[in-house]
Amino acid sequence: MNDQRISTGIAGLDALLHGGLVKGRTYLVTGDTGTGKTIACLQLLQQVLTQGEKAVYVTVDERPSEITDSALSFSWNLQHHIQEKNLAILDASPYFSGRSASATEKGIDPQKIVADLSSYVKRLGASLLIIDPVTPFILPADAKSPTQDQARSLINLIQTQMSTTNLLTAHLSTRSSHDQTFGIEEFLASGTFLLKAQRAGDKFQRSLTIRKMRSTAVLPGEYPFEINSTHGIVFQDRAASTQTDAPPMFENFQLPAK
Amino acid sequence: MIQTERVPTGVVGLDTLLEGGFPKGRSILITGEPGTGKTIFALQFLHEGIKRGENGVFVTADESPIDVIEQAASLGWDFAPYIQNKQLAILNAAAYFSSFSGAEPKIDVHKTVGDLAGFVNQFGAQRLVLDPASPFVLPRDSAARIQDQTRSLIQQLRASLPTTNLLTSYAVPSIGERAIHGVEEYLVAGAIVLEMIWRDGDFARSLIVEKMRYTDIKPHQLEFDIVKGEGVVLSACGKTTKHG
Numbered sequence: 001m002n003d004q005r006i007s008t009g010i011a012g013l014d015a016l017l018h019g020g021l022v023k024g025r026t027y028l029v030t031g032d033t034g035t036g037k038t039i040a041c042l043q044l045l046q047q048v049l050t051q052g053e054k055a056v057y058v059t060v061d062e063r064p065s066e067i068t069d070s071a072l073s074f075s076w077n078l079q080h081h082i083q084e085k086n087l088a089i090l091d092a093s094p095y096f097s098g099r100s101a102s103a104t105e106k107g108i109d110p111q112k113i114v115a116d117l118s119s120y121v122k123r124l125g126a127s128l129l130i131i132d133p134v135t136p137f138i139l140p141a142d143a144k145s146p147t148q149d150q151a152r153s154l155i156n157l158i159q160t161q162m163s164t165t166n167l168l169t170a171h172l173s174t175r176s177s178h179d180q181t182f183g184i185e186e187f188l189a190s191g192t193f194l195l196k197a198q199r200a201g202d203k204f205q206r207s208l209t210i211r212k213m214r215s216t217a218v219l220p221g222e223y224p225f226e227i228n229s230t231h232g233i234v235f236q237d238r239a240a241s242t243q244t245d246a247p248p249m250f251e252n253f254q255l256p257a258k
Numbered sequence: 259m260i261q262t263e264r265v266p267t268g269v270v271g272l273d274t275l276l277e278g279g280f281p282k283g284r285s286i287l288i289t290g291e292p293g294t295g296k297t298i299f300a301l302q303f304l305h306e307g308i309k310r311g312e313n314g315v316f317v318t319a320d321e322s323p324i325d326v327i328e329q330a331a332s333l334g335w336d337f338a339p340y341i342q343n344k345q346l347a348i349l350n351a352a353a354y355f356s357s358f359s360g361a362e363p364k365i366d367v368h369k370t371v372g373d374l375a376g377f378v379n380q381f382g383a384q385r386l387v388l389d390p391a392s393p394f395v396l397p398r399d400s401a402a403r404i405q406d407q408t409r410s411l412i413q414q415l416r417a418s419l420p421t422t423n424l425l426t427s428y429a430v431p432s433i434g435e436r437a438i439h440g441v442e443e444y445l446v447a448g449a450i451v452l453e454m455i456w457r458d459g460d461f462a463r464s465l466i467v468e469k470m471r472y473t474d475i476k477p478h479q480l481e482f483d484i485v486k487g488e489g490v491v492l493s494a495c496g497k498t499t500k501h502g
Contacts, residue, residue: 209376211376221369221372221373221376222369222372222373222376248354248373249351249354249369249370249373250317250349250350250351250354250373250374250377251349251350251351251353251354252347252348252349252350252377253323253341253347253348253349253350254341255338255341255342
């Protein structure tokens, strides 16, 4: 059976992923502040819109106008897609800022969140859903750290109620040992990407690590990339070329089926 | 007093001499010509680990994983269940190196160890074998470069992996210098040389511990046999101490 793939819009990455993300699955992008999570989302978004597909982008930390502005800095005009009803940017921040009053008692109800999202997605006919970041949706009002139950049910609901390909982001501080992704990865059907910006000599080196990728023969590895103003995330030659004209350096041996 | 943690090699007799085994978390180099027993030593090292509940990763660059498993089987060790139970992983780098067919392989020690560390850490391995290690540090390039690469490989292994590492390398008699041996002498925590010697009108296998950090061992030649079910067994002490 052939998996249908959707291009991530990141050339070197698509090659690594044998074409892109598997359609209809859920993916997680984690990384510290400023590592490029939102840019990765926007790039996938732009790619999908360019293909004539529709998308829903849920933002929590930034306002929709900030999202469209940062897209515009890469010359990706989202405004146009919003007008054409190819894209809906949903601002969830009022919900969370109002939490102290009404939402505290109820906590966060994944059932309701997903039902609301699902109706938007269906009305628009979207094939891509981005939640950037997903973390607030799984943070119960009464606890400092999110619960695994909440994460599990949110992801299960997303997977069962929608046919979209889903990209979720979660902040992950490399400076703190506290893992804010608290195992979202475990429940995710399909894949996790970790973005990093590390000091290398006198400059920062950005890298993407594929931590998990179902249905795709890719070894976990760290791939350097750059962000430029015309293409967004661009994999550096070395990573892209070693991977395209050579097989992965290490191939995990599997016993032949009996 | 700070005691060096030891990792038993599984070689009967040798662990006693090494005060318990290899220094934990360090890299040990085994050199020897083809057929002297490097791979068997490496398999024994991993087998010993698995018996002790330590996961192992075997990176092969010359032989196919099937050959490695068959070689283990020929010694009476069934590695297939270990692979099934995720106690052992065999990573095949042969396809990578052969894909260059004559061209200089692209080797980036940083990326190699990064990829490896990603896998090894996820796998929870405590023992790692690179058999042989030479392809990872041997571009067709100057000797100085090799030395840099080797130093970098060993330092990176230590920095990014918790494993005790066994690296193998060919001895190259024609050049009079072992392929990457001589370079590692001061980089690795231990160096063991395997040789075939001519003795009493017959070949005998021998093992010399040339260097072992934190260990009071004088270099001397130890004879050994390869015994089915036991692997490498030192001739002098093997048969008497193996049940002790």
